[in-house]
Amino acid sequence: MDRFDLIIKGGTVVTSADSVRCDIGIKDGVVTALAGALNGGESIDAAGKLVMPGGIDSHCHIDQVSSGGLETADDFASGSRSAAAGGTTTIIPFAAQHKGQSLREVVADYHRRAAGKAIIDYAFHLIISDPTDAVLGQEFPALIKDGYSSAKIYLTYDALKLDDRQVLDVLATARREGAMVMVHAENHDVIQWLTENLLLQGKSAPRYHATAHAAAAEREATHRAITLAEVVGVPVLIVHVSGREAIEQIAWAQRKGLQVYGETCPQYLFLTADDMDREGLEGAKYMCSPPPRDAANQEHVWRGLENGVLQVFSSDHAPYRFSGGDGKTAAGANAPFSKIANGVPGLEIRLPLLFSEGVRTGRLSLQKFVDLTATRAARLYGLYPRKGTIAVGSDADIAIWDPERQVTISQNMLHDNMDYTPYEGRAVTGWPAVTLSRGEVVWNGTEITATPGRGLFLPCDLPEPARPNRSGILET
Ligand code: DUC
Ligand code: ZN
Ligand code: ZN
Numbered sequence: 001m002d003r004f005d006l007i008i009k010g011g012t013v014v015t016s017a018d019s020v021r022c023d024i025g026i027k028d029g030v031v032t033a034l035a036g037a038l039n040g041g042e043s044i045d046a047a048g049k050l051v052m053p054g055g056i057d058s059h060c061h062i063d064q065v066s067s068g069g070l071e072t073a074d075d076f077a078s079g080s081r082s083a084a085a086g087g088t089t090t091i092i093p094f095a096a097q098h099k100g101q102s103l104r105e106v107v108a109d110y111h112r113r114a115a116g117k118a119i120i121d122y123a124f125h126l127i128i129s130d131p132t133d134a135v136l137g138q139e140f141p142a143l144i145k146d147g148y149s150s151a152k153i154y155l156t157y158d159a160l161k162l163d164d165r166q167v168l169d170v171l172a173t174a175r176r177e178g179a180m181v182m183v184h185a186e187n188h189d190v191i192q193w194l195t196e197n198l199l200l201q202g203k204s205a206p207r208y209h210a211t212a213h214a215a216a217a218e219r220e221a222t223h224r225a226i227t228l229a230e231v232v233g234v235p236v237l238i239v240h241v242s243g244r245e246a247i248e249q250i251a252w253a254q255r256k257g258l259q260v261y262g263e264t265c266p267q268y269l270f271l272t273a274d275d276m277d278r279e280g281l282e283g284a285k286y287m288c289s290p291p292p293r294d295a296a297n298q299e300h301v302w303r304g305l306e307n308g309v310l311q312v313f314s315s316d317h318a319p320y321r322f323s324g325g326d327g328k329t330a331a332g333a334n335a336p337f338s339k340i341a342n343g344v345p346g347l348e349i350r351l352p353l354l355f356s357e358g359v360r361t362g363r364l365s366l367q368k369f370v371d372l373t374a375t376r377a378a379r380l381y382g383l384y385p386r387k388g389t390i391a392v393g394s395d396a397d398i399a400i401w402d403p404e405r406q407v408t409i410s411q412n413m414l415h416d417n418m419d420y421t422p423y424e425g426r427a428v429t430g431w432p433a434v435t436l437s438r439g440e441v442v443w444n445g446t447e448i449t450a451t452p453g454r455g456l457f458l459p460c461d462l463p464e465p466a467r468p469n470r471s472g473i474l475e476t
Helices: 076-085 101-114 133-145 162-178 188-202 209-210 216-230 245-255 282-286 295-307 349-357 365-382
Strands: 006-007 013-014 020-021 023-029 030-035 042-045 050-053 055-057 089-091 093-096 126-127 152-153 180-184 237-238 259-262 398-408 429-437 439-444
Touching: 013 365, 023 055, 050 365, 055 349, 055 365, 076 089, 076 429, 076 439, 089 398, 089 429, 093 101, 101 126, 101 133, 133 162, 162 180, 162 216, 180 216, 188 209, 188 216, 188 282, 216 237, 216 245, 245 259, 259 295, 295 365, 349 365, 349 398, 349 429
Parallel strands: 006 042, 013 050, 055 089, 093 126, 126 152, 152 180, 180 237, 237 259
Antiparallel strands: 006 023, 013 020, 023 030, 050 398, 398 429, 429 439
């Protein structure tokens, strides 16, 4: 019997620590050897290629019903296909609680949605919108122990938002049990007040979405989330950070020694509010929350990635089609921005966009790229070292990149179930030539080669970065 099931030969193996020219031996889905020259099994020639950990997309919405009742276009089949074709090998979507639901039942429901469909491995974050005594006293702690060790909470949206008291209670439970809390930080009343007044003034076009979701609203809520976490004495992760105002709050907290982490997404590097300023509802294709800002804010986000204030780069893939009953135009051709679904797709192009505009331009090292797109997410969400690196003993989740391949992004080449991409016509250099999940080729550079259902659920450990390194006010 061969020593290996597969050998990846002659590539440059990149991790968040270094780049080394070596072969990778894979047996039973796991990396079992890293050495100068390996023999004894089938091989893939990776000469001239970069061999990187498959991406972890730790923020994507798959087969999720929005707070407004709309279904995402992607289920676990199309979503995981799209992820794999873009070099991602693990997704962490959400099991989203609507008010009145049992968290346990929500999780069971999302398992049913994923079963038989996913082609790559997946975990779940919880979304807690109804932190009742039963949820915080029993369900959340038990689910954390069962491998759902992260939860997202919202400071806005009528159907999702928690008040400060509820946020404190969720944070205190997370502190006690060792979970990571992610926060959607926008001030709900500011957004509502601005929205109502804009609509009274007849300003209802998609571009006013950016006015209503003001950077000040994001800044205030970011500061509040940080403050509440400080009071409880627990780490917190601010998701989808859009620009300078929120970044300044996170940097301030980090300088104070607080354990505050930040995530950003392609839309804050590659789109601006001007994209929403198009004829009719066309601008709705670029609407997400928080909204893309402007070129100066894009620059702040780049710097946040470079200097480490922001640690995670995920897609926030929220795939609402443009047309159809669940689409952005479902409320009609004259719908006000407040009635249009929020979110943009990005699962497949997340890595190529950052590679092309970050690594190839010299802004980001390869190590930083791997850390931002895979390793750090694995650590923050309790999947390391099984996922997020290439090391002996880790799952052989690997993307072999052709750093020279030129691609013009177009919806008709993508593998999601969307009817548009906000990045239509954008040229990138660098694309995954092969994606492997646990040693199996799932994307061969031209087509998906995996069977739906092969993806496994990943129970997450308690994340080390969620462990508090300071007391809350009650403990002092
Ligand atoms: N928040 C998200 O995390 N994704 C899509 C829309 C939103 O408001
Ligand atoms: Zn959000
Ligand atoms: Zn999201």
